[in-house]
Amino acid sequence: MASTRTGTAATRVHVVSDVHGNARDLARAGEGADALICLGDLVLFLDYADHSRGIFPDLFGAANADRLVELRTARRFEEAREFGARLWAGVDGDRAAVIEEAVRRQYAELFAAFPTPTYATYGNVDLPHLWAEYAGPGTTVLDGERVEIAGRVFGFVGGGLRTPMRTPYEIGDEEYAAKIEAVGEVDVLCTHIPPEVPELVYDTVARRFERGSRALLEAIRRTRPRYALFGHVHQPLVRRMRIGATECVNVGHFARTGRPWALEW
Numbered sequence: 099m100a101s102t103r104t105g106t107a108a109t110r111v112h113v114v115s116d117v118h119g120n121a122r123d124l125a126r127a128g129e130g131a132d133a134l135i136c137l138g139d140l141v142l143f144l145d146y147a148d149h150s151r152g153i154f155p156d157l158f159g160a161a162n163a164d165r166l167v168e169l170r171t172a173r174r175f176e177e178a179r180e181f182g183a184r185l186w187a188g189v190d191g192d193r194a195a196v197i198e199e200a201v202r203r204q205y206a207e208l209f210a211a212f213p214t215p216t217y218a219t220y221g222n223v224d225l226p227h228l229w230a231e232y233a234g235p236g237t238t239v240l241d242g243e244r245v246e247i248a249g250r251v252f253g254f255v256g257g258g259l260r261t262p263m264r265t266p267y268e269i270g271d272e273e274y275a276a277k278i279e280a281v282g283e284v285d286v287l288c289t290h291i292p293p294e295v296p297e298l299v300y301d302t303v304a305r306r307f308e309r310g311s312r313a314l315l316e317a318i319r320r321t322r323p324r325y326a327l328f329g330h331v332h333q334p335l336v337r338r339m340r341i342g343a344t345e346c347v348n349v350g351h352f353a354r355t356g357r358p359w360a361l362e363w
Contacts (some may be wrong), residue, residue, distance in 0.1 A: 115329025
């Protein structure tokens with residue numbers, strides 16, 4: 099993507115996470131930047147702010163979405179799974195196939211909105227096995243890998259850790275820690291989930307602690323990147339804080355605000 103700025107030699111990168119179906123604003127997210135970084139969760143399965151939006155209400159209606167959110171917010175996960183299973187029992191066709199078809203429709207629109215260049219990693223609600231089909235030549239997908247952008251090294255680790263929610267791309271703690279280790283020392287550490295710090299993992303609207311990574315927290319303390327960027331928690335107690343020498347920034351507000359976070363050097 100060619101920068102539209104003039105009169106400066108600085109590099110500007112825009113960072114988004116938790117897009118959740120917001121293709122309209124995603125198409126503008128790279129304007130004025132030299133590159134776009136996306137930290138995952140492209141799919142909109144259920145909008146907790148507007149229960150009429152997403153794959154689930156499209157299939158089962160807003161009233162059933164209201165009930166599912168109520169159960170999940172109360173941390174009654176087993177009841178939520180049983181409620182969902184009863185609804186899915188009335189759907190013709192294989193559940194996984196129905197969801198994949200809906201995800202494909204969203205991915206076709208969202209990946210087409212990515213500017214060039216885009217560097218992206220998976221969120222916990224994404225389906226990684228589909229990304230290669232939709233990522234064009236201007237989009238680089240990274241997970242447990244590094245890339246250099248204008249002299250700075252960026253490391254990427256996608257996905258989330260296992261939770262009672264059982265979202266599509268959750269992995270074990272050891273596997274996640276291995277990806278963090280593979281990235282090593284970088285200038286900017288880009289992950290979908292935050293480090294395990296209470297202020298960064300508590301969602302004030304969902305009223306629960308999301309899972310953060312202790313391995314990520316330990317890596318930040320040990321390797322001291324300039325920035326640690328992440329999303330996943332949509333309404334955290336704290337959006338920005340320092341851990342030692344590292345500025346930690348939650349950029350997971352894109353679905354609601356449509357505004358990327360900017361990094362310039």
